[in-house]
Amino acid sequence: MPRVATVFKWLWLAMTIAVAGTTIISANSGLINPLDITWPSMLAMAFPFLIVADVVLGIINLFINKWVAGVQWLALICSVTAIGNWFPVHPFAREASGVDNDNVIKFMSYNTFGFADAQNCFPDSTNRTATSIINSGADIICLQEVGRLGEMPKRGLTDEQIDSINEVYPYFASEEEKMVSILSKYPLREVYLDQPVSPHSGWQAAEVIIGNDTILVVSVHLQSFGLDAEDKILYHSITDGSVSGNMADAGLVIYHKLSDAFELRAAQAEKLRHQLDSLNYTNVILSGDFNDIAGCYPMRTIAGDDMRSVFRTIATGPVITYHSDRFFFNIDHVLYQGDVTPVRYRRGSIKSSDHYPIYVTFRRDRHDR
Numbered sequence: 600m601p602r603v604a605t606v607f608k609w610l611w612l613a614m615t616i617a618v619a620g621t622t623i624i625s626a627n628s629g630l631i632n633p634l635d636i637t638w639p640s641m642l643a644m645a646f647p648f649l650i651v652a653d654v655v656l657g658i659i660n661l662f663i664n665k666w667v668a669g670v671q672w673l674a675l676i677c678s679v680t681a682i683g684n685w686f687p688v689h690p691f692a693r694e695a696s697g698v699d700n701d702n703v704i705k706f707m708s709y710n711t712f713g714f715a716d717a718q719n720c721f722p723d724s725t726n727r728t729a730t731s732i733i734n735s736g737a738d739i740i741c742l743q744e745v746g747r748l749g750e751m752p753k754r755g756l757t758d759e760q761i762d763s764i765n766e767v768y769p770y771f772a773s774e775e776e777k778m779v780s781i782l783s784k785y786p787l788r789e790v791y792l793d794q795p796v797s798p799h800s801g802w803q804a805a806e807v808i809i810g811n812d813t814i815l816v817v818s819v820h821l822q823s824f825g826l827d828a829e830d831k832i833l834y835h836s837i838t839d840g841s842v843s844g845n846m847a848d849a850g851l852v853i854y855h856k857l858s859d860a861f862e863l864r865a866a867q868a869e870k871l872r873h874q875l876d877s878l879n880y881t882n883v884i885l886s887g888d889f890n891d892i893a894g895c896y897p898m899r900t901i902a903g904d905d906m907r908s909v910f911r912t913i914a915t916g917p918v919i920t921y922h923s924d925r926f927f928f929n930i931d932h933v934l935y936q937g938d939v940t941p942v943r944y945r946r947g948s949i950k951s952s953d954h955y956p957i958y959v960t961f962r963r964d965r966h967d968r
Contacts, residue, residue: 615656615667619674622649626678629894633861640861641854643892644928647685647917650678684894684908685929686916703942704809704961707737708886708933710820711745712952713778714754717923720951721755727951729760732782733767737958739807740768740782741818741886746775770807777801779818779887785809787816792874795867797822802871802887806880812938812963815880819871819887821897822863825856826924864890868897875901882937884961888954889932902934909933909959914944923953931957938964 625646628639642649657671675682711728720727732740748761765771768782772789779801781787790804800822807814875883883906891897893910902908910918910932920931931954935941939961947956 611663612667615660615670618649618652618656619670622646622653622674623677625649626681629681629896629899631896633858633865633896637858637861640891640896641857643681643895646678646681646892650675650682650685681894684911685892687911687914689913689915702963704739704814704884704939704963705735705737706884706886706933706959706961707732707735707740707956708818708931708959709740709956710743710888710931710952710954712954713744714756716755716951717953718950724755725757726755726760727949729756729764731947731949731951731956733760733763735956735958738784738809739816739884741816742780742782743818743820743888744778745780746773746778747780772803772805774801774803777803777820779803779820781805781807781816781818783807783816790815790878792817793870795822795863795870797863797867799823799825800863800867804878809963812882812965813880814882814884814937814939815875815878817871817875817883817885817887819885819889819901821867821887821889821891822860823890824860826853860890861896864895864897865900868900872901872903876903880937882939884933884935884939886931886933886957886959888930890930892928892930893932898932898934906934906936909935909941909944913941918946920946920955920957921953922950922955931955933957933959935961940964 621642624639625642628643631639633640653671653674657668660668660671709732714726714728716727748764764782768784770783770785770787771780772787773780774794777794777800781803783805785807787805787807790806792802792804794801800820802817802819804815804817807816885901885906889895889898893908898908910916910929918929919927920929921927941959942962943960945958947958949956
């Protein structure tokens with residue numbers, strides 16, 4: 600029995616150290632370029648579960664060995680920044696109280712799922728995504744998976760809805776091939792950006808004039824994971840605990856798809872950031888579907904030293920922005936810099952798309968004279 604107890608003790612210690620070490624790597628994966636190595640970025644997707652495991656193990660170890668418990672608490676201390684990215688806490692910063700309505704920008708970011716309805720729900724034969732855009736009250740909207748509205752498959756999208764969108768948002772910029780667009784109530788001028796090679800990703804930029812302010816607005820859609828129907832069935836089987844057949848081979852295929860996507864997003868982020876630097880705008884609002892979590896390498900790369908995350912700055916989390924196929928992650932982000940300050944962040948609740956819309960209210964820090 601003493602020998603069994605000793606073996607158990609060492610196995611428990613090994614597990615404790617392994618969980619703590621994995622947590623630290625996961626928390627700091629955004630500092631590691633996926634073009635060099637991809638598996639830390641994959642670990643980051645499990646970060647919330649690792650944090651929970653560390654807390655549970657840390658509490659248990661307090662009653663077993665306080666020195667061992669310290670390993671877990673050290674891991675949590677080393678993960679403070681990542682915890683803030685996943686679960687920011689700003690309970691008193693939700694409302695734009697005391698801000699002059701004439702001095703705010705209401706902003707929306709939305710991956711529309713190509714105006715398809717994930718729930719096949721078309722009230723009064725209309726499109727719910729289009730209705731949410733029309734009724735958003737936003738001044739500027741960054742859209743992904745949508746080109747020119749008149750050329751979109753109908754999917755319940757009526758001519759009246761298209762006319763309403765065009766009436767509310769008379770200014771429009773679209774990178775049609777890449778399916779990224781910007782709608783605006785204010786005059787805009789398209790800004791050319793070189794596009795990534797991948798047909799499933801890209802960006803659209805426009806210079807928007809609001810009073811005396813010039814703001815570069817960028818709608819972004821970074822590389823998706825590209826999982827097909829069979830991959831998603833396998834993932835569902837894994838989460839159901841009912842995997843059969845050669846799971847190792849199937850898992851290896853998914854691993855390579857994920858790895859390729861992480862590498863492509865890293866390269867795309869570097870390409871976009873290089874171009875943003877060359878444009879040298881003071882005021883920038885950049886948003887869209889990053890297909891990766893807060894604090895990831897692409898997000899850090901695009902943000903650089905001057906842009907900040909709206910979610911990290913003002914929201915209280917955690918938040919899920921993608922809700923399909925049991926991939927429940929916050930992968931839609933809004934970055935900003937310059938003379939605009941976010942005063943409210945809200946995630947919408949409509950499920951017509953596989954993404955939820957994001958609403959942000961910005962305060963213009965320079966008053967028009």
